[in-house]
Amino acid sequence: MKHRSIHFFKDVFSSYAFLLPWLAGFFFLTLYPMGYSLYLSFTNFNVLQSPRWVGLRNYLIMFTGNAQFPRDERFLNSLGVTFRYVFLSVPLKLLFALAVAMLMNQKLRFIPFYRTLYYIPTLLGGSVAIAVLWRRIFSADGLVNLLLRTFFGVPNPPSWISDPRYALYTLVALAVWQFGSPMIIFLAGLKQIPQEYYEASSVDGAGKIRQFFAITLPGLSPIIFFNFVMQMISAFQVFTQAFIISGGSGGPLDSTMFYSLYLYLKGFAFAEMGYASAMAWFLLVIIAALTALAFKISGSLVTYGSGE
Amino acid sequence: MKMKRMRRRDIELVQKIVTHFFIITIGMGMLYPVAWLISASFKETSIIFTDPSLLPKTITFQNYIEGWKGIGIVNFGTFFKNSFLISFLCVAANLVFCSLTAYAFGRLKFPGRDFWFALMMLTLMLPSHVTTIPRYVIFRTLGWVDTILPLVVPRLFATDAFFIFLLVQFVRTIPKDLDESAVIDGCGKFSIYLRIIMPLMVPALITTMLFTFLWTWDDFFNHLLYLNSPQKYTVPMGLRLFLDASGISSWGPMFAMSVLSLVPCFVLFFSLQKYFIQGITTTGLKG
Numbered sequence: 034m035k036h037r038s039i040h041f042f043k044d045v046f047s048s049y050a051f052l053l054p055w056l057a058g059f060f061f062l063t064l065y066p067m068g069y070s071l072y073l074s075f076t077n078f079n080v081l082q083s084p085r086w087v088g089l090r091n092y093l094i095m096f097t098g099n100a101q102f103p104r105d106e107r108f109l110n111s112l113g114v115t116f117r118y119v120f121l122s123v124p125l126k127l128l129f130a131l132a133v134a135m136l137m138n139q140k141l142r143f144i145p146f147y148r149t150l151y152y153i154p155t156l157l158g159g160s161v162a163i164a165v166l167w168r169r170i171f172s173a174d175g176l177v178n179l180l181l182r183t184f185f186g187v188p189n190p191p192s193w194i195s196d197p198r199y200a201l202y203t204l205v206a207l208a209v210w211q212f213g214s215p216m217i218i219f220l221a222g223l224k225q226i227p228q229e230y231y232e233a234s235s236v237d238g239a240g241k242i243r244q245f246f247a248i249t250l251p252g253l254s255p256i257i258f259f260n261f262v263m264q265m266i267s268a269f270q271v272f273t274q275a276f277i278i279s280g281g282s283g284g285p286l287d288s289t290m291f292y293s294l295y296l297y298l299k300g301f302a303f304a305e306m307g308y309a310s311a312m313a314w315f316l317l318v319i320i321a322a323l324t325a326l327a328f329k330i331s332g333s334l335v336t337y338g339s340g341e
Numbered sequence: 342m343k344m345k346r347m348r349r350r351d352i353e354l355v356q357k358i359v360t361h362f363f364i365i366t367i368g369m370g371m372l373y374p375v376a377w378l379i380s381a382s383f384k385e386t387s388i389i390f391t392d393p394s395l396l397p398k399t400i401t402f403q404n405y406i407e408g409w410k411g412i413g414i415v416n417f418g419t420f421f422k423n424s425f426l427i428s429f430l431c432v433a434a435n436l437v438f439c440s441l442t443a444y445a446f447g448r449l450k451f452p453g454r455d456f457w458f459a460l461m462m463l464t465l466m467l468p469s470h471v472t473t474i475p476r477y478v479i480f481r482t483l484g485w486v487d488t489i490l491p492l493v494v495p496r497l498f499a500t501d502a503f504f505i506f507l508l509v510q511f512v513r514t515i516p517k518d519l520d521e522s523a524v525i526d527g528c529g530k531f532s533i534y535l536r537i538i539m540p541l542m543v544p545a546l547i548t549t550m551l552f553t554f555l556w557t558w559d560d561f562f563n564h565l566l567y568l569n570s571p572q573k574y575t576v577p578m579g580l581r582l583f584l585d586a587s588g589i590s591s592w593g594p595m596f597a598m599s600v601l602s603l604v605p606c607f608v609l610f611f612s613l614q615k616y617f618i619q620g621i622t623t624t625g626l627k628g
């Protein structure tokens with residue numbers, strides 16, 4: 034057996050001293066709360082009284098209901114709203130980001146300036162101020178309708194945020210508007226693709242469209258994948274905008290009742306913390322499953338260059 | 342031959358002009374709502390919603406004066422003071438504790454390091470909701486609800502994995518010879534961290550500072566959970582209170598305060614934008 038000196042143990046000890054704040058945080062602010070919320074998800078808990086074990090009831094109410102309690106249709110609706118939002122906003126956002134990044138990936142002057150300008154919506158977009166602005170410009174007598182009436186001659190434009198058919202799409206628009214981060218990442222990625230590939234293929238007679246599918250898209254695929262996963266995870270958790278734009282109600286007619294908004298209302302407005310914990314754990318499962326699925330699909334679609 | 346080259350240059354020039362045109366047009370469309378917001382905050386409330394133009398005919402500061410008064414006893418000065426205090430404390434805590442953790446993960450060798458690092462990376466993807474309720478219960482038991490402690494104290498435990506990741510990436514690019522010569526000079530781990538790693542990490546620390554500030558400044562969810570009394574409200578909470586309390590009549594003041602709430606983000610972004618871009622490209626930080 035190899036003899037380990039006192040020096041070795043001292044070294045390990047002092048290394049762990051640097052990790053101590055994070056380790057303590059990991060156990061007390063992440064791992065333990067995760068376990069605790071898993072436990073709470075099987076209980077009835079309103080903060081004031083101690084949790085009461087109810088088995089799978091919270092989960093049953095979410096999906097099937099039981100003899101005593103009907104199925105929670107509002108929950109299923111919030112799940113649907115969130116899925117629609119995620120799978121509309123994320124692809125659209127990435128599409129815009131890629132298109133603009135390609136437009137900017139040329140030898141042009143002012144590119145750094147343009148890049149800065151295009152980042153501004155992302156810089157500001159998460160704030161309450163912009164959510165307030167959005168709520169106002171998409172209201173019945175807001176800026177959008179003012180423009181539609183005066184410049185496009187639309188006599189009766191819809192009242193976007195108070196119309197259940199359109200309210201969700203104003204939030205999708207707000208998300209797509211903030212395409213700055215993926216755009217900057219795409220722009221950096223495009224610069225990594227060797228210029229010779231394009232030159233060689235144009236000698237072979239390949240057109241721009243062919244080059245896009247044969248060189249640009251495969252070259253960017255790891256970045257597209259990365260952006261997709263990260264944007265998806267954060268889109269599932271959207272809260273501030275939905276809260277401000279609907280005034281905390283998820284309305285009209287629950288059409289903007291996002292998952293995290295419903296979770297917040299259940300946990301903190303109705304004090305059903307057991308149920309809210311079950312929702313939180315189900316969200317974790319969804320995100321984990323979708324991420325795993327994305328990784329699996331990416332195995333066949335994503336090309337990693339030899340340089341990586 | 343010469344003709345052909347000329348023509349090709351012409352085509353390239355036209356192409357460039359068209360591209361500039363597209364980029365500028367799309368960009369203006371994107372920025373129009375923000376520009377309109379700023380302009381509207383200087384217009385008289387009565388004309389705000391009938392005037393889509395960006396240049397107000399007469400400039401009034403009345404909205405700012407009205408808005409600053411806030412609601413009842415609490416004015417926006419209080420909200421700004423609270424927001425700045427919380428943001429400052431969170432920035433300071435993240436700079437110290439995320440860099441300590443990043444130094445351990447990126448530089449030190451110890452058994453279990455890769456295991457902990459993998460776990461740390463997993464927490465990057467963890468939806469915060471699974472810890473929200475238990476943390477609330479814990480902080481409530483400690484009597485911390487309606488104080489700033491639940492917003493600041495977690496930062497003392499390097500809970501923002503994004504910044505650890507960013508800093509680890511950066512630490513790995515610092516040449517190891519520097520540490521080795523420092524060891525020969527008799528430096529311990531802590532003085533290597535303090536004297537060699539920290540000074541060389543400044544660009545990544547600035548990125549950490551920027552994003553911590555921005556995310557704390559814009560955070561609404563946690564403030565909504567933990568801050569109950571208007572005296573303790575931050576700017577986002579103040580805006581929301583204002584939105585609920587005031588009727589249709591006060592959109593001017595509302596917009597004025599919204600613009601003010603965005604000013605710190607603008608100032609930081611335009612003075613340090615290089616670090617923003619670096620931060621986004623090196624880690625793919627979410628927006």
